[in-house]
Amino acid sequence: MLVIERFLHGESAAFEQLYRKYYDKVFAIAKGVLLDSDEAADAVQEIFTLVYRHLRRFDRRSRFSTWLFRVAVNRSIQQARKVKYKARQVPLDEASGRESAGDDHEEPADPRIQEALSKLPPADRAILTLFYWDELSLQEIGASMGCSVNAAKTRLYRARERFRAAYEEASA
C-alpha cells in the first residue's frame, strides 16, 4: 500500500515497482485466457496502462492484487472475445527454452492442455488460470471476478468439468 501511496503522491518510480512485482502474475492470467504469448504481452501492457490511469479509483477496500487481477481478467476476456483466439500451432512454452533452462520441477507442457483450454470459453480459462496457475483462493477468485465465493465455486466446478471433457476428448 505504501507503494501505491507514493505513486498517488506523484512518484512515478513507485508504479514501476508495482509493474515489476505483478508482471508475471498478470502475464499468466493474460496468457491463460488468450493462449498466446504475444497477445498476452500486449494485453499486459494494456492492463498496466489501465491501472496506471485509473489507480486513483482503487478504493482500498480490497487488496491491490485482487483489484489488479480483476482488471486483468476482464481485459483479457474482452480481448479474447475480440480476437476469438486465432488458433496458432504454437505450444504454450513456445521456444521458451524452458527445457534448456534446467527447471526440473516442472514437466514439459502437455499439448492436450492447450487443446483443451482452447475449446473453453474465455471466462472458463480465466477462472482455471486463477485457481491452478495463480493459485488464488476461492474468495480471491470471487473478488477478482466480481462474484461471490459460492458463485466462484460453482463457476470453477463447471469450468473444470468442461475442461475435463475437452481434455479426455483431446486424449482420445
Next chain:
Amino acid sequence: MSRIPPDVDRLMWALADDPEPNALDEFERRYPAYVGELGKRIDMVRRMRGTPLKPDRHGPVPPFRPVPTATDWTRPAWAAAFGVLLLALAAASYFATRWYLRREAANPVPIVEQPPLDPPSVPDIVFAPPRRFEAPRPAEPRSETEQLAPLSIRLEGVPLSVALRAVAEQAGLRLVLAPGFDRIDATVDLDLREVRPMEAFEMLGRQHGFTAFYQGNREVLVIPAAPSRPAAAESRTREERPAELPGESPPLPDDVRRTEPPGGQ
C-alpha cells in the same frame, strides 16, 4: 462409465487439487470403483499445473509502455471535445439554413400569368327513364280445370241435358243442374275433338243460354241464363269477365241469381 454421484465427484476434484496421501487411501478404501477416475484427474491437474504460463524471458521485466486503450475516447476531455464538435455542427447548420432562407426571400420567384384555361367539356348526360322494378312473379299453379283431360265426343240429335251428362261423364265430372234448367229444351249436335271439358260446357252455354261453373272437387254447376237478358249473357266474353270464367269458381253473379225461376226456391 456410470454417472458419478455429485458428492463423490466433488470429493475427487478436491483430492485431485490436493492429493494428500492419507485422503487418497481413505478414498480408495471407500470408493474402489472410482479409483481409476481419480487417478486420471490427478494426472490431468498435475499436467495442467505443470504447463508453464510464465513469460518467455530470461532477463528483467520488459519496460512499461503505456498504450492507447479502446476506452480512451470516453475520457472527459474527449467527451467534451466531441460535444463541442456537435455544437459547432449544429450552429453551422443553423446559420447555413438561415442564410439560404434569406437569399430566397431577397430573390423571389416571379409569378407568371397563366392563360385562362378552357372550361373542361362536359359530355351531355342523357338520363334514361326510370325503370320500374318489378319483382319476378312466382309461376301460377295450373288451375284445376286446366288439369282436366281433353275429350272427344260426337253426338247427333240428343237433348241438351243428355249431351251435358255425356260430356260430364266422359270427363269424370259430377254435373249439377240448377233449378229452371229444364226450361231449356234443345236438341244438340256435338262433334268435339280434343276439347277441354269446361270449354265444351262454355261452348254449349253460349249456344243455349246457360253458364257452367266449376265448383271444385270435379263438380260442375250449370245455371240457365235469365230470359230477359240472354244477349247480355252471351255478349260477355272471357276477357271481360275473367272472374266468371269456367274453372275459377267465383261466387254466383247477381244477374244469375236474379234469373232464378220464381218457383225454384
